[in-house]
Amino acid sequence: MPELRKDPITGRWVIISTDRSKRPSDFLRESATPKGTPFCPFCPGNESKTPPEILAYRPGQGVRDTTGWTLRVIPNKFPVLGIEGDLDRQADGMFDKMNGIGAHEVLIETPDHSATLATMPVKAVEELLWAFRDRILDLKQDRRFKYILVFKNHGAIAGASLEHPHSQLIALPILPKQVVEELEGAKRYFANKERCIYCDILRQEIDARVRVVAENPDFVALAPYAPRYPFETWILPRRHESAFENSQSHLYENLARMLRSILTRAYHVLEDPAYNMVIHSSPIQDNTNDYYHWHLELMPRLTKIAGFEWGTGFYINPTPPEEAAQFLREADEEMHT
C-alpha cells in the first residue's frame, strides 16, 4: 500500500510508493559527467569571451579578465532580467506587472572544465560558498531587490546549458512563490508553537536516526519526510539562523565538508546524477527572524519523465526517503578517498 505524506512546512501531499520502491539501479540514468566541448567560454584563456568579471578569486593576484583565477563571477551573457532602471510596478487592467529588473550572474566554480563539486577539494567547494556570500552581501545593498536565488544545475537534463562547472544567482524584485509558501508555513507554525519548525524537525530526525544521511558539528543532512523527488536531500545548519549570508566562518567550512560529502555519495550511488541545488534563505531585506531556518536542497534528476507533476503540482516519489537515506548513509564507507 502506497503512503500519502504531508510536508509539514508547505502542506504539500506527496505519494510515496512503497510497493514498487525504486533502488538506485532502477532509474534510467544519464550520467552528467562532462564529455568535453570544442570551445568553452568558461575555460581559462577565454576570459575575453565572457562579459567582464564582477568578482574573481586569484590566489597569485593577477589581472582582471585574464587567467590565474580559481573562481570567477560574471554577468550571465543571456540574463533573464536586466540590471538597469528603476522598478516600475504597474496595473495592467486587473493584472499586475513590473519591468524585469534584476541581476543574473554566473559563478564559474573552477578553471578545470571536467571537475565536479563531488570530486573537487573541499577547499574549492568552500570557496564557492564564500563567493555566494560575497555576491549576496553586495547585491543586498541594492534596495530594488527582495530575494536572491542561488542555485546550480548540474548536467544537461537538470538544465545546465554549458558543461563547465558553474552555479547561478538571480536577484529578484519580488519573492518567488515557493519562498512565500515556505515563509508562510514556517510563520504559521511559529505563531502556534513559538518554535522554528525546522529546529523541531531537526530534533525529531536526529532522535529517530531513520532519515538522517550525515552529521557534522554544524550541519545535518537528511531525506525530508515528504520528498518530491527520489533521493531529495536537505542540508540544514544545526543552529537556528534565518539567512545563509549571516553565518559565521566555521559554518562555511563545515557546509563545504557536508555538501562535498553528500555530493560524493550521490556521485557514487547514483553514478554522477544530474541534479539541481538551491539555497533556501530568508528575503534579503528582512532582519534575522525566529521562524525561518535557511537550508540547502539537493534534487537529483533520476526520473526523466515528470508529466504528471508538471501539470498537477502533485508528486509521486518511487523511493521512500528512509531507503534513500540508507543508501546514501552506507555509501560513506566506500568513498573515503
Next chain:
Amino acid sequence: MPELRKDPITGRWVIISTDRSKRPSDFLRESATPKGTPFCPFCPGNESKTPPEILAYRPGQGVRDTTGWTLRVIPNKFPVLGIEGDLDRQADGMFDKMNGIGAHEVLIETPDHSATLATMPVKAVEELLWAFRDRILDLKQDRRFKYILVFKNHGAIAGASLEHPHSQLIALPILPKQVVEELEGAKRYFANKERCIYCDILRQEIDARVRVVAENPDFVALAPYAPRYPFETWILPRRHESAFENSQSHLYENLARMLRSILTRAYHVLEDPAYNMVIHSSPIQDNTNDYYHWHLELMPRLTKIAGFEWGTGFYINPTPPEEAAQFLREADEEMHT
C-alpha cells in the same frame, strides 16, 4: 526589457522574456506522433491483457472486455494508489500521513492506435468528455475521496508511457496543493469583490481581444496573462460554474469543439507537440460555489529543459502570451479541413 507578471489567482510571479521571444520554430521539438509499437495492450483484440474494464462505450452493444468499443475505461495496471481499505490518517511524530487510498483509471480514447485528439472527429472528443463525467459522478459517491484529478499526457516527454491515445484519472483522499492554492486565491478575491475572479478575467480578456485564441457560444480559449509555459492555453466556460461534472449537455459538445480546435491549431503550429492537459474543478464533495470557475489547462512541452523551474518554482517563459495567442488564432485559417 523582460517583464515580471503576476498570476492574479495564485499570486505566482513569472518572467516573460520579450527580448529573446521564441516563435514556434525556435523550440527544440520532438513530435509526439506515435511511431507504432510491437505490442499495445490498449489496442482492440488485447482486452484480456488489461485489468477488466470499468466502463466502455460500445455502439453495437457487445461483450465486456472484447472488441467493439469506441472508448474503454480500465483500472491502471500499475496504480499509484490502492482502491481497497479505509482511510487511516495518522500522526508520525510531528508529521502527518495516511494510507494511499485512491482510484487510478485509464481512459482509452479510441481503438485507433495512431489517432490523436487533434485529428479525431469532434464526436470522439465529446465522448471522452462524457466518459470523464461518468467516471467523476461514479467516484464522487465514494466519500473517501476529496478530489478527482483528470489529466492527459501526450507524448513521451510529457510523461506518456504508452503511445495509444489515453487519458487518466486519479481520485484522491486529499486536495493537491495546486488545487488548494487556486481555491484560496479565488476565495480571497471573492471575499474582497463578491465576484468570481475567472469571470472578471474572461470579461476583461474578451474586451481586450489580445490574449483570446478562440470563442464559441459556451467557451473561450485564452493565453493566460502570466503563463508558466510557452503556448499555455486555458479553456474556460463563459457561464460561471464551479465543477466540470455539473455542466449541461450542450457544454460537453461545445467543449469538445473548442478543445479539438485548440489541439488542432497546436498540432499545426507546433508540429504535434507533447502536452499535458489538466481539468481544474472544485473538490467533489463541495457544493456548487460562487468563487471557483472550472476550466481546462493545456501545457505544450516545448522546452525540454526545466532545471530552473524544477528547483525554484519560479518560471521563465520565453514566449509572451500575446504572441502565442496570435500564432494559435491565425492558425485557424490553415486548418479548416
